[in-house]
Amino acid sequence: xxxxxxxxxxxxxxxxxxxxxxxxxxxxxxxxxxxxxxxxxxxxxxxxxxxxxxxxxxxxxxxxxxxxxxxxxxxxxxxxxxxxxxxxxxxxxxxxxxxxxxxxxxxxxxxxxxxxx
Numbered sequence: 001x002x003x004x005x006x007x008x009x010x011x012x013x014x015x016x017x018x019x020x021x022x023x024x025x026x027x028x029x030x031x032x033x034x035x036x037x038x039x040x041x042x043x044x045x046x047x048x049x050x051x052x053x054x055x056x057x058x059x060x061x062x063x064x065x066x067x068x069x070x071x072x073x074x075x076x077x078x079x080x081x082x083x084x085x086x087x088x089x090x091x092x093x094x095x096x097x098x099x100x101x102x103x104x105x106x107x108x109x110x111x112x113x114x115x116x117x
Contacts, residue, residue: 005075007037008082009113015102027097030105034086034096044076049087052080060084066104075115078108 003009011030018026038046046052053060056077058068065081085105089096097105 003113003116004041004043005079005112005116007033009109009116012106012109012113015106015109018102023097023102024095027095031086031089031096034082038083041079044079046079046083049080049083052076053084056080066100070108070111073111073115075112078112078115082108082112 008030011026011033014026015023044052050060058065065084068077068081070078070081082105085100085108086096089099092099
């Protein structure tokens with residue numbers, strides 16, 4: 001049985017194995033998959049990622065998402081962080097990997113995989 005977040009967590013191995021030269025191609029695919037996941041995942045309204053973060057006590061005008069302690073985070077928080085990082089990258093005409101290095105993305109994706117049922 002497929003795990004519910006495997007669509008995104010499959011990028012853990014890809015990011016770990018890719019060299020910086022190819023990271024931009026991978027980043028584009030990852031961002032496309034994030035967009036698709038936002039549209040298709042119905043358990044959480046990820047279009048309201050900012051409200052989710054605010055409800056969990058994280059005002060992102062005051063804190064960088066890389067500073068959020070995810071050790072006790074649930075999947076809703078991790079997904080909201082990833083969507084925030086993606087949206088922030090879009091608004092700055094950049095890529096998620098350029099704004100947040102692949103090690104940060106791997107950390108968030110590993111936590112999401114750990115929480116996957």
